[in-house]
Amino acid sequence: MNKQKAFTAMGIILSFVIAIGGWVLTSTLIDMRSDALLSASGITLMNAPDARLPESSISSTAVDDPNVEAPMLPDYAQNTDGPTLSENEIISIIKNLESPTIERLHEPSAGQITMEQAIESGQAWCSVFSESGIIPAELFNWEDMRINAYLSQRLPLDQSEQFLNPIYSYWTVTYSSVYMDTNLDINAVTGKVLKANIALHSYPQTALYPNAIKNVLVRFIDDLGLDSYDGIKTTNDIIDLSAYTLIADGEAWAVVNTTGRVATEGTYVVSNIHVYLSMQEPQLYRSYSIEGIDEIED
Amino acid sequence: MRLFAKLFICATLVICIALLVSGYLLITFSHERALSREAERAINQYQYDKFTAQAGLIANVDTFSEEFSERVLQQLSADASGLLAFFTENKTLLYSELPAQTDFIILSDVPDNSYVHQFQEVDGGSYIMVCSKLTQGNVKLYFLVATDISDVVAQKEQMAQSFVKVYFITLLLSVAVILILSAFITRPIKRVIRAAADIARGQYNERLPTKGGDEISELSKSFNIMTDAVEDKIVELEESARQKEDFVANFAHELKTPLTSVIGYADMLYQKSLPLEQVKDAASYILSEGLRLESLSLKLLDLIVLNRQDFVLEDMRSDELFENIAGSLKPLLEERKASLIPKIDPASVMVEYDLFKTLMLNLIDNATKAGGHNIKIVGSQNGSRYSVSVNDDGRGIPETELSKITEAFYMVDKSRSRKQHGAGLGLSLAAKIAKVHGSTLEFSSIEGIGTIVKLDLALGGIEDNE
Numbered sequence: 001m002n003k004q005k006a007f008t009a010m011g012i013i014l015s016f017v018i019a020i021g022g023w024v025l026t027s028t029l030i031d032m033r034s035d036a037l038l039s040a041s042g043i044t045l046m047n048a049p050d051a052r053l054p055e056s057s058i059s060s061t062a063v064d065d066p067n068v069e070a071p072m073l074p075d076y077a078q079n080t081d082g083p084t085l086s087e088n089e090i091i092s093i094i095k096n097l098e099s100p101t102i103e104r105l106h107e108p109s110a111g112q113i114t115m116e117q118a119i120e121s122g123q124a125w126c127s128v129f130s131e132s133g134i135i136p137a138e139l140f141n142w143e144d145m146r147i148n149a150y151l152s153q154r155l156p157l158d159q160s161e162q163f164l165n166p167i168y169s170y171w172t173v174t175y176s177s178v179y180m181d182t183n184l185d186i187n188a189v190t191g192k193v194l195k196a197n198i199a200l201h202s203y204p205q206t207a208l209y210p211n212a213i214k215n216v217l218v219r220f221i222d223d224l225g226l227d228s229y230d231g232i233k234t235t236n237d238i239i240d241l242s243a244y245t246l247i248a249d250g251e252a253w254a255v256v257n258t259t260g261r262v263a264t265e266g267t268y269v270v271s272n273i274h275v276y277l278s279m280q281e282p283q284l285y286r287s288y289s290i291e292g293i294d295e296i297e298d
Numbered sequence: 299m300r301l302f303a304k305l306f307i308c309a310t311l312v313i314c315i316a317l318l319v320s321g322y323l324l325i326t327f328s329h330e331r332a333l334s335r336e337a338e339r340a341i342n343q344y345q346y347d348k349f350t351a352q353a354g355l356i357a358n359v360d361t362f363s364e365e366f367s368e369r370v371l372q373q374l375s376a377d378a379s380g381l382l383a384f385f386t387e388n389k390t391l392l393y394s395e396l397p398a399q400t401d402f403i404i405l406s407d408v409p410d411n412s413y414v415h416q417f418q419e420v421d422g423g424s425y426i427m428v429c430s431k432l433t434q435g436n437v438k439l440y441f442l443v444a445t446d447i448s449d450v451v452a453q454k455e456q457m458a459q460s461f462v463k464v465y466f467i468t469l470l471l472s473v474a475v476i477l478i479l480s481a482f483i484t485r486p487i488k489r490v491i492r493a494a495a496d497i498a499r500g501q502y503n504e505r506l507p508t509k510g511g512d513e514i515s516e517l518s519k520s521f522n523i524m525t526d527a528v529e530d531k532i533v534e535l536e537e538s539a540r541q542k543e544d545f546v547a548n549f550a551h552e553l554k555t556p557l558t559s560v561i562g563y564a565d566m567l568y569q570k571s572l573p574l575e576q577v578k579d580a581a582s583y584i585l586s587e588g589l590r591l592e593s594l595s596l597k598l599l600d601l602i603v604l605n606r607q608d609f610v611l612e613d614m615r616s617d618e619l620f621e622n623i624a625g626s627l628k629p630l631l632e633e634r635k636a637s638l639i640p641k642i643d644p645a646s647v648m649v650e651y652d653l654f655k656t657l658m659l660n661l662i663d664n665a666t667k668a669g670g671h672n673i674k675i676v677g678s679q680n681g682s683r684y685s686v687s688v689n690d691d692g693r694g695i696p697e698t699e700l701s702k703i704t705e706a707f708y709m710v711d712k713s714r715s716r717k718q719h720g721a722g723l724g725l726s727l728a729a730k731i732a733k734v735h736g737s738t739l740e741f742s743s744i745e746g747i748g749t750i751v752k753l754d755l756a757l758g759g760i761e762d763n764e
Contacts (some may be wrong), residue, residue: 012306019469023462030322032453151349
């Protein structure tokens with residue numbers, strides 16, 4: 001009987017030894033694994049869209065040899081050189097930007113413009129505002145601006161590991177100064193502006209006229225190689241002065257939308273300018289008529 | 299080691315191992331996933347930082363291309379998410395926000411068009427460093443961003459500490475539960491042990507409950523079956539022992555009558571000078587009784603011990619049978635001053651001679667012991683059977699006793715029976731012999747008048763020549 005009790009006691013003691021020893025061993029193993037993980041390294045390739053040729057509407061300046069220089073940017077004023085996008089491609093790009101997607105950054109692939117080119121393209125495009133009298137030229141002092149840019153694509157949620165056609169890539173270029181923040185989405189293949197947001201801070205006397213807005217819209221769609229489908233329309237409101245038109249055989253809209261206030265008779269002080277393309281009809285205020293502001297006729 | 303202790307130890311070990319393995323897997327998997335997420339986040343953020351640095355270089359390309367401007371690099375670091383470091387194409391440090399003693403082992407291999415990431419401890423903190431080549435115009439640099447991941451490491455430590463608490467609390471609770479469960483599981487087994495002890499003490503009616511369908515229930519069922527078998531076997535053994543006792547008692551009892559004849563005839567030969575014919579008769583009776591005794595012992599063994607009932611009945615003439623019986627009883631009858639009055643209708647009857655003779659001798663012996671002096675034996679054909687009755691004029695048997703008199707060792711008047719060397723076995727044996735002949739003994743008696751005992755035999759095939 002004593003032998004039996006001794007065995008039982010030994011067994012119970014052994015159980016507790018294993019319980020505590022096991023914990024010590026497990027703790028040690030966890031620490032060892034953690035140390036191994038915290039000294040690990042890895043290499044990730046810089047992913048980029050395949051350098052495939054976009055649709056045939058793209059001109060011969062598009063290349064797929066990464067060693068060849070990026071294509072020359074078109075002269076903005078002439079708007080005739082360089083790769084362009086077809087209407088179908090533009091429609092696809094608009095749908096991509098408006099659908100549920102996830103943004104993924106990448107390095108430029110062959111056939112896509114560099115950051116420097118994107119910055120220059122954006123700077124050139126912004127001259128339309130000073131030419132139209134919307135924003136004084138002196139506000140566009142690039143050397144005093146903080147400039148930032150990144151290249152990305154918007155990928156479908158269920159396909160976020162594989163890049164799309166290079167035409168869906170765009171440079172997001174930001175120009176910031178004391179007076180304003182300009183944010184442009186520039187197509188990475190053509191260098192054309194697809195969307196622009198300008199927020200004006202400290203220069204309240206910027207005046208805006210409906211014709212000027214129309215000019216901006218006309219230059220916007222011309223630059224993309226698009227035509228107005230049914231004429232340019234405007235709206236005017238105490239806080240909203242906009243121009244919009246159907247494009248691509250009536251499938252999409254091009255919009256220049258501003259917000260601000262009426263300062264003096266015939267003038268409209270703007271605080272935000274939003275230039276964009278959309279598949280949806282713009283929801284703009286149309287309920288008020290501003291005396292002295294001309295209606296825009298086609 | 300007791301079963302309870304074995305259960306306890308095994309269960310504790312299993313729980314310990316399960317908890318430890320699952321804790322290890324959970325913590326390491328969680329930590330690995332967290333680090334993997336941090337690496338992915340760091341690389342994504344690095345891409346932003348790299349673009350920002352590149353834009354800054356573009357903006358300052360004129361000043362930067364002349365010399366590596368620390369001021370410019372400092373400006374660039376203001377927008378970054380982590381701690382920056384810049385190196386020349388030759389991996390010379392240009393600018394760093396990391397501690398001076400940092401070992402930039404990540405620079406050892408930075409392939410083109412790739413981001414390299416490295417987990418590293420720096421000055422007591424844990425960081426993930428991401429590095430790649432940055433080219434803008436003629437400027438070629440190595441650009442490194444270090445992100446602090448000490449929170450992730452701290453989270454792992456917290457998990458480990460929580461795990462320890464959970465582990466020991468769970469273990470203690472498990473020990474308590476295991477103790478209770480072990481006692482609960484072994485309780486039915488203890489019940490079986492107690493039942494076995496009771497049966498060993500002779501309480502064969504002990505049975506276990508058999509509710510449920512588990513192994514303990516099956517053990518209980520098997521135990522009950524075993525107990526039934528043991529009980530049956532003991533009853534059988536007791537019966538067998540009783541039968542052996544009966545045999546010995548009956549045999550001793552049956553010895554008396556033949557021995558009385560043998561002694562009587564032997565005494566007669568010894569005492570008197572008899573004519574040769576009488577000497578031969580006497581010797582013949584001695585011989586036949588001796589042989590009958592020999593045969594009877596074997597048959598009694600079959601009848602009483604083996605419960606054999608398939609004795610072979612033989613055809614015999616009734617008158618010859620009863621004449622032989624009367625001859626065997628002559629000394630006994632003379633001793634007891636009784637006379638036998640046979641009235642036997644000749645017929646062929648089926649009998650087992652030795653056993654039937656024993657039956658008749660027992661009936662007649664009882665009749666003489668009851669005080670009968672005139673004992674009639676009547677034999678007559680009755681339909682398809684042959685009826686035999688033994689009538690005496692003895693003291694009779696009380697009616698209340700009639701149903702018991704064929705029980706072994708039962709005696710109506712014990713004191714008188716013992717005086718007459720009775721054991722109470724004769725009628726018990728006679729009843730069994732009657733059963734062998736396909737009959738039963740019927741008793742009718744009037745106290746003070748006498749007793750009639752009847753039985754019937756099967757008729758045989760020998761035809762009466764008369």
